Amino acid sequence: MSRSSTPTLSVIVPARNEARNLEIVLPQLPPDAEIVLVDGHSVDDTVAVTRRLRPDAVIVSQGRRGKGNALAHGFAAATGDVIVMFDADGSADAAEIPAFVEALVAGADVAKGTRFAHSDDAGSEDITLLRRLGNAGLNGLANAALRTRYSDLCYGYNAFWRDTVVVLDLPALDLDVPAGSMLWGDGFEIETLLTCRFSLAGLRIAEVASTERERIHGETNLRTFADGVRVLRTLGRECVPGRRRAARRRADAMRAAAPSTDGRVVTSLTAADVAVPTAGTRLAA
Structure with a gap:
């Protein structure tokens, strides 16, 4: 199965x-995309608003x-490329x-959003100085552990081919846990976990x-210190040798089933192969 040069989209929108906000956000999403x-x-009208605006x-x-x-529920329900x-x-x-789609069609498996690229298209109207400093420190640790050159670790705007979900190995959706509890990967550490597992x-x-x-x-709902600790723990848990080997095995299984857009199987990369942000990567709206 080869990847399409005109892929279908599934936009996953977690909401509580x-x-x-959905009154404003939903009409802005592509009309031909699958919205999950x-x-x-x-306890508000989140579902009712969605049904009215995007039946x-x-x-x-x-x-x-x-x-x-x-997000794991959304990934499981998605049918787009x-x-x-x-x-x-x-x-x-x-x-x-x-x-994001342009980057994927051009050959990437994952398109990772960054607020800190050297580009007029990058920035943040919302981040506080404390969160900026915390993200910079955690980003540096991640790059050292993963041997990468990312500019933004804790950002949740990302896109990827659906066939890559297998490498994430997220907690099963039907596992029973005590009421109010979360498994590892259920919380705000998800962005870091995705980055680690895709990279490894x-x-x-x-x-x-x-x-x-x-x-x-x-x-x-973000808690600066508590969620920062979860991100730090994620880096420690994910970058051990056993995790690296497991990630490679899952990636080998994915590659066996999903060639790249030109029919060639994507090979493993070194740190030098990881794309870095450059001006002009964004399409005109």
């Missing part, structure tokens, strides 16, 4: 009590709690989706310049 709304036990949307009820678990992770709070710009599997990763906008309504 985001009805007011993963509802995290909302074609796939609506999934989250099993456990946490952003990572919500390409999966796009998209926050419901208005911080992601839908006009940037073509840039040797997939081709391209950074795409992106601007993070301010949340439109409500308050973020």
